[in-house]
Amino acid sequence: MGTTTTYLPGLAWVGGRLEKNVAVTVCNTSGKILKVTQEKQPKVNGNIGPDGDKVQLPNAILLPGFVNCHSHAFQRGLRGKGEEGDGDFWTWRQQMHRLVTTLNDEDFEAHCTQCFTEMRDAGVTTVGEFHYFHHGEKDALHKYDEIILRAAATAGIRIVLLSAFYARGGVEIPELNAGQQRFRTPGVDKFIESLVAADRVCAQNNKSAGIEKLQTVGVVAHSIRALTVEDLGLLVKHAQTEQRVFHMHVEEQRAEIEQCLKGNKGCTPLRCLLDAGVPDMSNCTLVHCTHSNEKDMRDYMEGRGGNVCVCPLTEGSLADGLPRWLVRKDQVVVGSDSNLRIDLLEEARWLEYGQRLWTERRGHFSVVDLVNVLTVNGARSMGLPIGRISEGCYGDFTMIDMRAPVLQNIDTLKAEEFLAAALYAAAGSEVICGTAVGGRWRPRPIFLPRALVPDGLTVMPSTATSTGFGGHRDRGPFGSGWNCDLCWRREDLSTQTEICAPVSSGPAGSVTSASGNGAAVEKPLPAAFLALLKQASPDVLALARVLIDIDSVSGTEIPMARALETWFQAHGYEVQLQPVEPETGKQGLGSRFNVLAWPKGTQPSSLPLLFNTHLDVVPPFFPSGLKPDPLDPSKQILTGRGSCDTKSLLAAMLLAVQSPMLAALKEKIGFIFVVSEETTHQGMKRANALNLQPKFLIVGEPTAARVMRFQKGILKLRITCRGVAAHSGYPHLGVSAVGLLLDVLERIRKAPYPRDDLIGETDLNVGFIEGGQAINALAEHASAMLMFRLVSEPKVVHDIVSAILRELNESVKFDKGKKGVEDRIYLELITQNAPVDLTHVDKFLDKSRWNFGTACFNTDIPYFKSSVGTKSFLYGHGDICDAHCPREYIGVDDLRSCVGAYARMAKELLESGSGASKLSNEVAQPPAAKRVKR
Numbered sequence: 001m002g003t004t005t006t007y008l009p010g011l012a013w014v015g016g017r018l019e020k021n022v023a024v025t026v027c028n029t030s031g032k033i034l035k036v037t038q039e040k041q042p043k044v045n046g047n048i049g050p051d052g053d054k055v056q057l058p059n060a061i062l063l064p065g066f067v068n069c070h071s072h073a074f075q076r077g078l079r080g081k082g083e084e085g086d087g088d089f090w091t092w093r094q095q096m097h098r099l100v101t102t103l104n105d106e107d108f109e110a111h112c113t114q115c116f117t118e119m120r121d122a123g124v125t126t127v128g129e130f131h132y133f134h135h136g137e138k139d140a141l142h143k144y145d146e147i148i149l150r151a152a153a154t155a156g157i158r159i160v161l162l163s164a165f166y167a168r169g170g171v172e173i174p175e176l177n178a179g180q181q182r183f184r185t186p187g188v189d190k191f192i193e194s195l196v197a198a199d200r201v202c203a204q205n206n207k208s209a210g211i212e213k214l215q216t217v218g219v220v221a222h223s224i225r226a227l228t229v230e231d232l233g234l235l236v237k238h239a240q241t242e243q244r245v246f247h248m249h250v251e252e253q254r255a256e257i258e259q260c261l262k263g264n265k266g267c268t269p270l271r272c273l274l275d276a277g278v279p280d281m282s283n284c285t286l287v288h289c290t291h292s293n294e295k296d297m298r299d300y301m302e303g304r305g306g307n308v309c310v311c312p313l314t315e316g317s318l319a320d321g322l323p324r325w326l327v328r329k330d331q332v333v334v335g336s337d338s339n340l341r342i343d344l345l346e347e348a349r350w351l352e353y354g355q356r357l358w359t360e361r362r363g364h365f366s367v368v369d370l371v372n373v374l375t376v377n378g379a380r381s382m383g384l385p386i387g388r389i390s391e392g393c394y395g396d397f398t399m400i401d402m403r404a405p406v407l408q409n410i411d412t413l414k415a416e417e418f419l420a421a422a423l424y425a426a427a428g429s430e431v432i433c434g435t436a437v438g439g440r441w442r443p444r445p446i447f448l449p450r451a452l453v454p455d456g457l458t459v460m461p462s463t464a465t466s467t468g469f470g471g472h473r474d475r476g477p478f479g480s481g482w483n484c485d486l487c488w489r490r491e492d493l494s495t496q497t498e499i500c501a502p503v504s505s506g507p508a509g510s511v512t513s514a515s516g517n518g519a520a521v522e523k524p525l526p527a528a529f530l531a532l533l534k535q536a537s538p539d540v541l542a543l544a545r546v547l548i549d550i551d552s553v554s555g556t557e558i559p560m561a562r563a564l565e566t567w568f569q570a571h572g573y574e575v576q577l578q579p580v581e582p583e584t585g586k587q588g589l590g591s592r593f594n595v596l597a598w599p600k601g602t603q604p605s606s607l608p609l610l611f612n613t614h615l616d617v618v619p620p621f622f623p624s625g626l627k628p629d630p631l632d633p634s635k636q637i638l639t640g641r642g643s644c645d646t647k648s649l650l651a652a653m654l655l656a657v658q659s660p661m662l663a664a665l666k667e668k669i670g671f672i673f674v675v676s677e678e679t680t681h682q683g684m685k686r687a688n689a690l691n692l693q694p695k696f697l698i699v700g701e702p703t704a705a706r707v708m709r710f711q712k713g714i715l716k717l718r719i720t721c722r723g724v725a726a727h728s729g730y731p732h733l734g735v736s737a738v739g740l741l742l743d744v745l746e747r748i749r750k751a752p753y754p755r756d757d758l759i760g761e762t763d764l765n766v767g768f769i770e771g772g773q774a775i776n777a778l779a780e781h782a783s784a785m786l787m788f789r790l791v792s793e794p795k796v797v798h799d800i801v802s803a804i805l806r807e808l809n810e811s812v813k814f815d816k817g818k819k820g821v822e823d824r825i826y827l828e829l830i831t832q833n834a835p836v837d838l839t840h841v842d843k844f845l846d847k848s849r850w851n852f853g854t855a856c857f858n859t860d861i862p863y864f865k866s867s868v869g870t871k872s873f874l875y876g877h878g879d880i881c882d883a884h885c886p887r888e889y890i891g892v893d894d895l896r897s898c899v900g901a902y903a904r905m906a907k908e909l910l911e912s913g914s915g916a917s918k919l920s921n922e923v924a925q926p927p928a929a930k931r932v933k934r
Contacts, residue, residue: 232273
């Protein structure tokens with residue numbers, strides 16, 4: 001990458017309007033905008049010279065990055081709690097205090113990291129974190145200030161730490177309650193010293209990141225409940241003297257105003273602030289002002305130049321109401337507050353809707369006004385040179401995709417109309433496809449359209465989820481943390497033809513992607529990760545946590561492959577990374593790797609035993625953690641995505657082969673770890689090209705410490721029904737495809753299917769149903785997706801369904817004239833595989849030492865092909881019922897015992913003697929062929 005990057009978007013927000021033919025040049029070192037020009041640009045793609053890159057973004061709207069002016073990140077932990085039943089702000093506040101008393105350092109950091117990451121995906125590049133949760137239960141004051149700055153760095157978001165002074169429990173209530181104790185600050189002098197200390201931390205973090213003002217500090221008076229009028233005056237004057245921004249909760253609740261009137265000589269909270277004697281309040285932002293009176297608001301906004309932050313989604317959630325007297329639109333900003341939902345487009349929408357509900361008229365905030373609320377107004381509130389695409393401002397951008405489905409099939413939109421459609425018709429997740437902070441990009445890889453994927457841009461890990469790696473490890477997208485250059489597909493802009501950009505191989509312990517000039521871009525894993533991966537025999541819990549803390553949602557498995565490459569090279573193995581095509585439906589994420597490893601001096605095709613599991617996990621990613629077992633608090637559980645399925649099992653496999661039990665057999669054991677098991681099985685299908693021929697394949701899945709004797713098969717079908725549209729008031733004139741589909745599904749659900757005495761019943765799930773074009777019209781189209789868990793050959797169930805559809809079609813066929821009579825109901829096969837008979841386990845394993853069961857889930861076993869009749873052994877600790885969900889976990893004791901269990905299984909199989917000699921070319925038959933009953 002050159003010294004600068006010039007972006008050529010389809011439209012850019014410049015000078016308060018959308019303009020075409022804009023070129024925005026950003027310094028790749030300082031992250032500042034160097035130049036904004038407007039002239040017709042030739043099409044280019046990738047590097048065009050030694051001094052800079054140009055990137056075409058023809059279908060993008062480039063906006064200044066959104067500014068979230070008010071957030072309490074830890075309150076994200078209250079999602080889903082207290083939404084039922086009666087109550088108000090004060091009952092919610094009790095729940096919040098209960099949450100505060102339960103959060104430890106790790107949980108607090110995890111909540112904040114995830115919250116900030118979600119903000120980036122919602123288009124937020126700068127957050128004002130109104131921070132009063134300063135310390136743990138017994139920790140030094142302001143410990144959590146550093147934690148929250150670390151969380152922001154991990155998410156790669158620009159932050160103003162709005163550090164709050166909080167010294168009393170309420171107006172005329174000097175003592176803090178149990179929840180408030182963790183908000184406690186000392187006197188004003190000590191508090192100001194803490195601000196200076198936070199400045200030093202921010203300066204160090206900014207230096208490490210190489211981005212100016214990535215982290216800064218502002219002053220907060222939490223509310224009139226939390227401090228005296230005298231202390232309020234000292235703080236607001238200090239903020240002005242030291243050129244810091246000042247924020248405060250004001251008049252959110254009527255009860256607060258009543259308490260203040262009683263305790264402060266008849267003054268409202270806002271009047272207490274105005275009486276502090278500060279004539280210029282342009283550095284001040286008051287949050288809520290829900291019940292403020294018109295006189296005070298005009299004095300504050302028009303007379304003193306103060307800003308007001310409205311948080312409509314939180315105000316709606318807490319039944320607070322919305323403010324009336326927003327007398328200066330250019331001084332209004334928004335915030336996500338409790339972070340129940342993070343969507344600044346929706347906050348802006350409800351800012352306008354709130355005024356409409358007050359006045360019963362439209363048009364209070366124009367589209368331009370609302371864009372300014374999210375950008376330049378927010379910059380004023382944060383006191384930062386952001387919010388504009390203008391020379392000298394930081395290169396913080398939010399990108400909107402003009403090709404987003406929600407913006408399609410509308411009459412031709414003019415420039416600002418795209419923004420109006422986004423603001424009033426879309427969620428941020430539907431239209432926002434990437435953000436940049438200081439010129440460093442974070443795309444939303446599952447969503448980002450091909451033409452919006454610029455080559456060579458440095459981006460942060462995807463997340464859809466969190467980018468944190470948990471605990472206290474070396475972390476963060478800047479500086480010493482982990483930058484992941486995602487692997488994209490390039491698009492030839494002249495032909496709109498997708499061209500695959502292959503992923504090059506790179507050094508161990510790094511992440512590889514294709515850059516604009518075809519070169520590989522490498523970013524190292526965190527140093528702490530690499531150090532542990534190179535240890536001879538690390539603790540299995542520590543190893544599992546490192547693997548869990550690497551985000552490898554299906555399609556993004558490259559970092560996991562690199563981590564395992566590091567492990568195997570450090571432990572004396574040969575290792576091969578086998579390229580696998582991009583995840584189906586996620587081509588923009590690029591190729592990734594299966595990992596094959598074998599002892600030096602051997603050949604992988606001749607090894608008698610391979611350990612196998614998968615590198616990918618289901619979304620969303622969340623990092624590892626340790627918690628008390630809810631069933632037995634004396635024990636611990638390991639949480640995190642992949643803790644159960646199956647990164648913990650992968651760690652146990654690696655260490656099992658290192659154990660003394662297998663010392664004499666180690667040269668007979670290899671590993672094949674694959675991608676996309678959770679989705680398409682592309683990894684295992686591709687692995688067949690390696691021509692592996694083991695006698696035994698130990699497959700790791702969470703089977704609750706039972707060896708599986710059977711695995712149910714699967715059959716995925718799509719049923720489509722075609723109707724005739726008509727007015728719903730005259731149903732005799734048409735045929736409802738939805739009604740027809742419901743009849744079909746009723747017959748299918750009631751039909752008798754095979755059962756097996758040992759495996760069980762055939763299970764049916766109707767996963768998706770869609771159809772119809774209007775509520776007052778008979779549906780023209782309807783469809784459903786079905787999944788069967790099979791105990792028979794797929795053809796048996798397929799034939800049953802086909803027969804039902806043939807019978808129904810006879811009664812509903814329609815005449816197409818010259819084309820003849822056509823069916824209305826269609827059946828499509830999506831995928832299938834037969835049940836897997838694993839009863840060979842009885843021959844090789846001592847029944848007195850192992851428990852057995854049936855797997856009702858699918859695995860990669862049916863997709864592994866060999867010519868020697870490989871015997872698969874499906875086994876692992878942890879319960880599949882605890883996977884694929886927010887609580888995913890494995891017991892720490894189960895994890896530790898899994899190491900020994902895998903070692904014992906491998907030893908038994910390799911020493912099975914006469915049993916092993918029976919492997920010949922015998923191929924297992926599906927159990928249905930032997931025992932299926934109807």
